[in-house]
Amino acid sequence: MNKNELVSAVAEKSELSRQDAGSAIDALFEVMQESLSKGDDIRLVGFGTFSVSHRAASKGRNPSTGAEVDIPARNVPRFTPGKALKDSVNKGK
Structure with missing residues (x-):
């Protein structure tokens, strides 16, 4: 959709x-x-919770050259589904 x-x-x-x-x-x-x-977190009872989590800095590799690359720290949005949403998605399985 x-x-x-x-x-x-x-x-x-x-x-x-x-x-x-x-x-x-x-x-x-x-x-x-x-x-x-x-x-801030957004809690929608029965649907889920939207939150922000911190991802620490890390090292990665460029797949084409193999060179090491620094990946900076960042904040990322997360969604955790609520029980009612999980149940409705799995209804009939």
Whole structure:
């Protein structure tokens, strides 16, 4: 599902116009991005948790030359699914 399909599905389920649903989804993504960039967690009970974890600096290798490369430390977003989401994905298996 891409963003346009998501907007259409949300508009249909919530009985909003496509424009209103698109604005709501854009606002949701913007708020989530701002919150995660500050280092805050986003907990959605039954769905999951979005968080930020720190990845330490490490050494890697360039596969074409074999030269050693420094990989800098960075923060990466993570998602941990909640029980209800896991159960709904595995329903019928």
